[in-house]
Amino acid sequence: MQADNNRQNKQTIAKASPHSDPGLYVLVLENIDRAVIALGQSGRVTLFNPAAESFMERSARNSIGEDYQNLFCGQETFLYLIKQALEQGRSITDDEGIFLVRAKSPPLPVNVYVAPIFSKRGNQDGAVLIIRDLSRVKELEETLRRVDRLSMLGTLAAGLAHEIKNPLGGIKGAAQLLEMELSNEPSLSDYTQVMIREAERINGIIEELMDLASPRPVEFTDVNLARILGDIVLLQKEASRGKNIKFILDLDPSIPPIQGDENLLTRLFLNLVKNARESIQRDGEVRLKTKISSEYHLTSPGSRPSPMVLVKISDNGCGIPAEEVERVFTPYFTTKAKGTGLGLAISQKVVEDHRGFLKIVSTEHEGTEITISLPLRQ
Ligand SMILES: Nc1ncnc2c1ncn2[C@@H]1O[C@H](COP(=O)(O)OP(=O)(O)OP(=O)(O)O)[C@@H](O)[C@H]1O
Ligand SMILES: [Mg+2]
Numbered sequence: 001m002q003a004d005n006n007r008q009n010k011q012t013i014a015k016a017s018p019h020s021d022p023g024l025y026v027l028v029l030e031n032i033d034r035a036v037i038a039l040g041q042s043g044r045v046t047l048f049n050p051a052a053e054s055f056m057e058r059s060a061r062n063s064i065g066e067d068y069q070n071l072f073c074g075q076e077t078f079l080y081l082i083k084q085a086l087e088q089g090r091s092i093t094d095d096e097g098i099f100l101v102r103a104k105s106p107p108l109p110v111n112v113y114v115a116p117i118f119s120k121r122g123n124q125d126g127a128v129l130i131i132r133d134l135s136r137v138k139e140l141e142e143t144l145r146r147v148d149r150l151s152m153l154g155t156l157a158a159g160l161a162h163e164i165k166n167p168l169g170g171i172k173g174a175a176q177l178l179e180m181e182l183s184n185e186p187s188l189s190d191y192t193q194v195m196i197r198e199a200e201r202i203n204g205i206i207e208e209l210m211d212l213a214s215p216r217p218v219e220f221t222d223v224n225l226a227r228i229l230g231d232i233v234l235l236q237k238e239a240s241r242g243k244n245i246k247f248i249l250d251l252d253p254s255i256p257p258i259q260g261d262e263n264l265l266t267r268l269f270l271n272l273v274k275n276a277r278e279s280i281q282r283d284g285e286v287r288l289k290t291k292i293s294s295e296y297h298l299t300s301p302g303s304r305p306s307p308m309v310l311v312k313i314s315d316n317g318c319g320i321p322a323e324e325v326e327r328v329f330t331p332y333f334t335t336k337a338k339g340t341g342l343g344l345a346i347s348q349k350v351v352e353d354h355r356g357f358l359k360i361v362s363t364e365h366e367g368t369e370i371t372i373s374l375p376l377r378q
Pocket of ligand 2: 344
């Protein structure tokens with residue numbers, strides 16, 4: 001937390017600022033993506049911009065004239081910061097683990113700046129609160145942590161995988177020779193077949209792991225997402241016989257082909273839809289939704305910003321316990337008898353390779369929603 005007592009400075013700025021068009025101030029406040037809330041010296045709200053309405057999930061009409069202690073009832077950090085600004089004339093910023101509690105949605109991680117407002121004569125006349133939504137920053141930090149963990153584990157595992165592959169080849173070769181020797185003793189060749197099959201299975205796991213660890217060049221072509229998702233649903237419907245799972249495709253037909261690696265993207269969405277299907281015990285719903293996001297992103301420094309395509313895969317299956325959500329991306333973490341635990345680790349990597357984002361929201365016993373954002377252009 002940092003505080004400063006800079007009345008002097010503020011007064012100078014107020015005097016020196018040109019008389020710009022007040023309409024421009026209004027437009028700036030209406031379009032800025034930070035909540036701006038002004039309070040009179042009595043602590044009542046005098047200004048509540050549209051971003052404040054959206055962050056706090058309440059209308060300006062309901063908020064103007066309200067005492068800040070009611071507005072932030074129970075939110076000690078906010079109450080303390082505002083009190084400091086109003087009573088001590090201090091401007092303070094704080095971004096260490098502050099959450100804004102909202103009416104309907106979960107708490108929002110935010111950064112808060114509070115400053116006293118001075119009138120033209122230099123008297124303090126209230127305070128202004130500026131709140132910045134940090135959820136995107138937190139998501140990026142989380143992704144970076146995941147990627148770090150993956151690359152460390154990947155390097156280690158790739159070394160080990162190399163070491164295992166050679167002796168494994170030897171075992172398989174010996175089992176094949178043995179099988180030839182035992183060709184006229186069918187009861188024994190059952191055993192050699194198990195040896196060969198299991199050696200092949202280990203080999204498959206190792207290859208998958210090496211794939212994950214070594215960066216494979218991504219081949220970008222135009223990819224029709226709707227077709228990939230349609231094909232995956234067709235296959236997964238087949239695989240979910242015996243259960244009563246409804247697959248719902250809600251695809252925006254206006255999305256043009258995106259630039260991506262078709263094989264990798266197929267693998268990504270197959271992993272996610274398969275997980276969704278497997279999370280449902282008997283009856284349930286898996287929904288695949290695509291849309292274009294209103295935000296643009298820079299895919300690399302200096303490049304043109306690209307629109308993002310969002311693919312949401314949600315299920316009403318078993319969900320993930322809160323303490324497990326971060327671990328599901330760790331290679332080999334699985335809760336399934338026949339799972340490898342590599343599905344989500346691979347998915348995370350494919351999303352990284354496409355310079356996209358992966359977000360997971362899950363509630364135990366209710367379901368899971370995974371949102372993938374991919375740039376339309378690379
Ligand atoms: N949609 C989901 N609903 C509930 N749990 C999930 C979901 N997706 C993933 N999980 C949890 O995350 C774990 C890891 O998933 P991941 O796809 O990486 O491996 P897996 O599904 O166990 O194995 P594999 O993908 O090889 O079949 C799963 O075992 C499961 O516990
Ligand atoms: Mg899986």
